Amino acid sequence: MALCLLAALSASAQTRYDLLLKGGHVIDARNGISAVRDVAIAGGRIAAVAENIPASAARRTVDVSSLYVTPGLVDMHVHVFAATMDREYTGEFGVRPDGFTFRSGVTTVVDAGSSGWRNFEDFKRLVIDRMQTRIFAMLNIVGHGMGGRKDVEQNVADMDPEKSAEMARRYKDIVVGIKIAHYAGPDWGPVEKAVRAGTLANIPVMVDFAAFRPERPFQELVLKKLRPGDIYTHTYLSVVPMLDSEGRLLPYLLAARRRGVIFDVGHGGGSFSFRQAIPAVKQGFMADSISTDLHVDSMNAGMKDMLNLMSKFLNMGVPLDDVVARATWNPAREIHREQYGHLSVGAVADVAVLRLIEGNFGFVDSERRRMGGTRKLICELTLKGGRPVWDLNGLTSADWNR
Numbered sequence: 001m002a003l004c005l006l007a008a009l010s011a012s013a014q015t016r017y018d019l020l021l022k023g024g025h026v027i028d029a030r031n032g033i034s035a036v037r038d039v040a041i042a043g044g045r046i047a048a049v050a051e052n053i054p055a056s057a058a059r060r061t062v063d064v065s066s067l068y069v070t071p072g073l074v075d076m077h078v079h080v081f082a083a084t085m086d087r088e089y090t091g092e093f094g095v096r097p098d099g100f101t102f103r104s105g106v107t108t109v110v111d112a113g114s115s116g117w118r119n120f121e122d123f124k125r126l127v128i129d130r131m132q133t134r135i136f137a138m139l140n141i142v143g144h145g146m147g148g149r150k151d152v153e154q155n156v157a158d159m160d161p162e163k164s165a166e167m168a169r170r171y172k173d174i175v176v177g178i179k180i181a182h183y184a185g186p187d188w189g190p191v192e193k194a195v196r197a198g199t200l201a202n203i204p205v206m207v208d209f210a211a212f213r214p215e216r217p218f219q220e221l222v223l224k225k226l227r228p229g230d231i232y233t234h235t236y237l238s239v240v241p242m243l244d245s246e247g248r249l250l251p252y253l254l255a256a257r258r259r260g261v262i263f264d265v266g267h268g269g270g271s272f273s274f275r276q277a278i279p280a281v282k283q284g285f286m287a288d289s290i291s292t293d294l295h296v297d298s299m300n301a302g303m304k305d306m307l308n309l310m311s312k313f314l315n316m317g318v319p320l321d322d323v324v325a326r327a328t329w330n331p332a333r334e335i336h337r338e339q340y341g342h343l344s345v346g347a348v349a350d351v352a353v354l355r356l357i358e359g360n361f362g363f364v365d366s367e368r369r370r371m372g373g374t375r376k377l378i379c380e381l382t383l384k385g386g387r388p389v390w391d392l393n394g395l396t397s398a399d400w401n402r
């Protein structure tokens with residue numbers, strides 16, 4: 001009896017991990033790791049990251065040698081309030097996230113202002129609570145968010161900092177920021193209201209500046225109006241003042257960054273120009289986070305998905321470790337969710353296993369211009385809480401005839 005118990009105990013000690021990813025190149029910016037490591041998972045969490053963890057310690061071992069193992073990707077800017085039937089960002093333009101995210105290694109998304117304080121609870125009930133993808137939200141400063149009649153985002157009367165902050169505080173586990181987008185008027189009022197709401201709720205503001213007007217210069221937005229930790233999305237939009245007539249990076253951008261303003265990619269359907277991005281990145285102005293601005297039109301155009309965006313930057317010469325940091329740990333920090341975006345022992349086991357393939361590829365910007373490239377990331381395996389939610393080649397499955 002005692003021997004049996006001892007044998008059972010030692011067997012369970014030997015297989016103390018549920019899953020072992022063996023031999024992959026781990027990229028974990030938070031922990032400063034870019035090296036071949038084994039990653040063990042138990043109870044849905046990262047249990048060990050080490051140079052050699054024996055396969056006998058795990059119930060299932062997956063050989064991921066020649067692949068990259070990264071934290072599950074965090075996409076800072078998406079539109080996933082796909083709920084009503086109208087052609088708007090709370091309807092047909094939105095994307096149901098689970099059908100899109102996992103296949104490109106994404107486990108966490110931030111909906112950027114599709115809902116406001118009036119319809120956030122609908123968004124939560126109809127989408128956030130029903131999906132496996134982890135969904136955070138930035139509340140639009142407009143009460144109706146991006147839903148309703150076409151000029152809803154111009155409705156200054158529906159921009160209420162107090163009510164927005166109150167809703168943000170009520171759902172502080174989900175609401176990670178305030179969004180102001182597409183405002184076309186000549187005044188700073190809506191930006192100031194968004195910053196007021198962000199200050200009241202103690203969360204960052206994300207700005208889509210949309211109309212660039214001389215009455216409210218972009219330089220003033222990033223040098224004066226935004227607080228440190230606030231985010232400008234659509235960094236490489238064609239009309240951002242970025243380069244002088246000689247193609248040199250404008251120094252105010254670096255000054256804004258020194259102030260602590262964050263620059264996010266937010267590629268979208270119309271907000272990413274190679275003619276801006278390539279010279280800016282070459283001169284060191286790489287965005288802090290890589291995000292898709294996912295909606296139906298952007299995913300079917302040059303944006304495609306997170307891995308396609310990350311591959312664009314790789315082919316512009318940004319090192320893979322930097323690219324991965326900007327799609328994992330950086331965005332997690334920007335939304336103050338530092339429990340995600342890394343592979344520390346004890347962290348939720350959200351993991352992407354990526355393959356870097358070589359060939360002749362083409363990448364397209366939002367002006368339909370093409371950049372050739374030779375390297376491309378594809379997603380082999382995505383784990384959410386330790387569970388496979390995408391497995392391109394059945395790495396975690398047993399052979400059919402065994």
Ligand SMILES: [Zn+2]
Nearest residue numbers: 077079112293
């Ligand atoms: Zn957007």
